[in-house]
């Protein structure tokens with residue numbers, strides 16, 4: 001599995017393209033922008049799925065363009081699907097009300113769903129807190145979590161937006177830290193981290209556990 005990162009200039013949002021080397025198939029996670037570099041990458045790959053960690057504008061603004069080029073299936077949880085065609089819900093006012101090109105889901109994601117390209121399998125974990133329909137994508141074989149705006153290095157996503165909920169965030173964090181073993185964590189903004197680093201160094205997780213047991 002090959003992972004490429006494309007960060008947006010303005011919002012610092014991380015878009016990932018995951019390629020299964022054996023089949024040559026790819027998927028794209030959170031195309032929140034669309035510039036020349038991303039266009040070139042998208043056109044040169046065989047992208048089967050557009051996976052969304054949630055529906056905020058800075059994670060979906062490039063979805064319609066990627067869909068047009070690739071015909072890939074747009075996947076999002078039901079609770080955030082409305083964001084694909086409602087600018088009040090995707091919070092585009094935070095970017096000066098720039099309209100987001102409307103799309104809709106091809107696949108509604110549920111807990112435990114598996115997205116497969118060749119030998120690469122990503123499982124869906126529903127992780128409400130930042131938004132009601134937030135999800136993480138977990139690759140067990142490669143020990144990677146694409147965490148969207150749920151988990152960041154040392155912190156978590158805001159819970160004060162429309163469908164955010166701090167109590168749901170804490171419940172989500174409990175589920176994430178109780179996964180077995182360590183994972184690389186690739187977030188929706190900012191640098192890469194690991195689940196172990198966050199078990200010990202994340203402000204919100206430390207607030208829950210005081211000291212996470214070694």
Ligand SMILES: [Zn+2]
Nearest residue numbers: 054056130149
């Ligand atoms: Zn967000």
